[in-house]
Amino acid sequence: MTDLFRVDVFSAKPYDRHFLQEACKAAGAEIGFVFHDMHLTADSVKLAEGAGAVCAFVNDDLSAPVLEALDTMGVKLVALRSAGFNNVDLEAAAGLGVSICRVPAYSPHAVAEHAVALMLTLNRKTHRAYNRVREGNFALDGLMGFDFHGKTVGIVGTGLIGQILTGILTGFGCKVIASDPAENPACIAMGARYVSFDDLIAEADIISLQCPLTPQTRHLINADAVSRMKPGVMLINTSRGAVIETAAVIEGLKSSRIGSLGLDVYEEESELFFEDLSNTIIPDDLFARLLTFPNVLITGHQGFFTREALAAIAGTTVANIASYRSTGRARHPVEVG
Numbered sequence: 202m203t204d205l206f207r208v209d210v211f212s213a214k215p216y217d218r219h220f221l222q223e224a225c226k227a228a229g230a231e232i233g234f235v236f237h238d239m240h241l242t243a244d245s246v247k248l249a250e251g252a253g254a255v256c257a258f259v260n261d262d263l264s265a266p267v268l269e270a271l272d273t274m275g276v277k278l279v280a281l282r283s284a285g286f287n288n289v290d291l292e293a294a295a296g297l298g299v300s301i302c303r304v305p306a307y308s309p310h311a312v313a314e315h316a317v318a319l320m321l322t323l324n325r326k327t328h329r330a331y332n333r334v335r336e337g338n339f340a341l342d343g344l345m346g347f348d349f350h351g352k353t354v355g356i357v358g359t360g361l362i363g364q365i366l367t368g369i370l371t372g373f374g375c376k377v378i379a380s381d382p383a384e385n386p387a388c389i390a391m392g393a394r395y396v397s398f399d400d401l402i403a404e405a406d407i408i409s410l411q412c413p414l415t416p417q418t419r420h421l422i423n424a425d426a427v428s429r430m431k432p433g434v435m436l437i438n439t440s441r442g443a444v445i446e447t448a449a450v451i452e453g454l455k456s457s458r459i460g461s462l463g464l465d466v467y468e469e470e471s472e473l474f475f476e477d478l479s480n481t482i483i484p485d486d487l488f489a490r491l492l493t494f495p496n497v498l499i500t501g502h503q504g505f506f507t508r509e510a511l512a513a514i515a516g517t518t519v520a521n522i523a524s525y526r527s528t529g530r531a532r533h534p535v536e537v538g
């Protein structure tokens with residue numbers, strides 16, 4: 202056997218194993234993956250002893266203590282299988298000389314289409330209709346929706362995903378307004394109008410969050426923002442959980458200021474998502490409260506979960522690692538600033 206570069210993959214699900222091994226084979230990369238089901242944490246990091254790199258996902262802990270432990274073990278590369286990198290202490294990584302890389306784009310279509318799935322389901326209540334019809338209940342009471350055509354959709358963050366979402370929604374005949382510190386000409390060309398965040402939340406019938414989690418966007422949707430939204434607004438979050446302050450949207454739902462809420466991400470999701478907890482008691486009371494609302498639809502961070510996206514994530518991850526091995530620099534590094 203040739204000299205394989207050992208990469209320890211944390212939070213590894215069967216689909217991660219499959220797609221990473223396929224990508225490795227396709228690229229002819231000399232990588233030996235070691236898969237761990239558990240998250241990367243200050244406790245589990247010791248499993249990476251002897252590895253050349255670790256490969257991590259959205260709920261893995263890459264805070265300073267974990268990075269220091271990796272550095273002490275001689276692990277100098279963290280390959281993220283995600284676009285977002287809010288779970289990494291970049292300053293600490295830079296100080297230690299631990300390289301971080303990510304998958305900047307895999308399938309923005311996957312996430313944009315999932316946001317639309319949440320919107321359409323909440324609006325036309327197909328999740329409730331499915332159950333009713335199976336029980337022989339063909340009554341329509343409570344299932345009334347509205348036409349998307351002509352409605353104003355506010356997209357917060359018009360990068361790769363926000364741009365695809367703009368195209369889909371303008372195709373529906375929606376008016377798209379957007380807020381983003383960097384205007385995207387492709388969105389303007391499709392008819393989007395840039396406004397301030399304050400104007401967006403006041404004008405939109407549907408608000409969709411597509412920005413990264415940063416210190417500026419943490420709890421962007423707080424009690425004050427909710428109080429300035431249109432009564433009955435639909436709020437969709439497929440970005441990162443902590444862009445929304447959960448307690449504030451619960452109050453917004455109770456007062457009916459928020460008419461419906463679709464979440465693919467949740468601020469405390471690392472304790473919940475990606476695991477089968479159906480035989481356990483969920484200790485998170487805010488999450489449990491969200492589940493009681495008929496107008497709330499939650500999916501467990503599955504926006505990225507398409508065949509095309511998983512193949513692209515694995516392909517870019519393998520390319521990042523191979524490039525780091527041959528040149529000392531990953532193909533898509535994440536750097537401070």
Ligand SMILES: NC(=O)c1ccc[n+]([C@@H]2O[C@H](COP(=O)([O-])OP(=O)(O)OC[C@H]3O[C@@H](n4cnc5c(N)ncnc54)[C@H](O)[C@@H]3O)[C@@H](O)[C@H]2O)c1
Pocket residue numbers: 284285305306309312357358359360361362363380381382383411412413414415417418439440441465466502503504505506
């Ligand atoms: N649910 C999922 O499975 C899933 C999958 C992939 C990505 N995501 C999330 O979606 C986010 C967006 O992904 P992307 O590929 O479109 O990223 P991107 O970097 O292409 O676009 C992000 C956009 O947000 C803008 N932005 C930054 N700060 C902002 C602010 N304060 N207000 C408004 N806009 C702001 C940026 O200027 C940029 O245009 C990722 O950061 C990630 O957190 C979720």
